[in-house]
Amino acid sequence: RYDIPGNVWYTNLPVGTISTTGNTLTYSGISANLSGEYTAAQTFTAQGMLYSITNGNWGTAGTWSYTAGGASCGCTPNGHPVTISAGTTVTMATNSATAYSVTINGTLNASTTTFHNLGHVDGPGTLVLTATTDGMFVFPGGEYDGFMNNPLSTVEFTGTNNGTLPLKPGNEYKPYQNVIFSGTGIKYMSAENLKIQGNMIIRSVTTLNNTLYNKNLTLL
DSSP states (O other): OEETTTTEEOOOOOSOEEEEETTEEEEESOOSOOOSBOOOOSOOOOOOOEEEOSSEETTOGGGEESSTTOOOOSOOOSSOEEEEOTTOEEEOOSSOOBOSEEEESSEEEEETOOOOEEEEEEOSSEEEEEOOTTSBOOOOEEEOHHHHTOTTOEEEEEOSSOEEOOSSSSSSSSOBSEEEEOSSSOEEOOSSOEEESSOEEEOTTOOEEOTTTOOOEEEO
16 A cells, blocks of 8 residues: 555555455455555565755756665666655756656756656645746646645746646646746736635746736735
8 A cells, every 4th residue: 555645655454355356356344544545466665765865857866865865876766756855956857757756845847848747746845847839838747736735835937938827737726825937938827717825926027918818816
């Protein structure tokens, strides 16, 4: 069982009865909380948590350690749970990064890269997105409920290209907590109303524009 908030694999499941029929596994006779994610397989070694130990690229081995503040593990994320440590910035320089989960305590700069699968994303840190040459801001693939519900989390939209904000998150049903608009490119509001629970910063060189769809901005 993979405990999502704790990013830990457990093999000591609550006492019960497990039976299999074909490809169906049945787990019965238990009363404990079964929250999390499950797999049934031969014994395996789970991927360990990786911590960023310096400012660097996602795909650079020297960026990561198996312990917070420890020595480099000489490895890169490949389905691992990942923690972006406070005070560090990790930049994605290439497409198609994979992780089981990402806790952003520092800054994750996705730049203009795409086709990622980051699993469960949470934390109080900052996610930086840059408009692509096609004029779109693209969130890395993943499940962002934990991140978007953290009142300290921030999304920064930056870059010199003009770009349209995502439909969601950021709408009335999945609002941002805090947002920064930076860079000289125009940031166009999308076809849904924009909602921000906390603070909004628009840098002096930046324009936030709602002329494409004439949508509203709600600041709480």
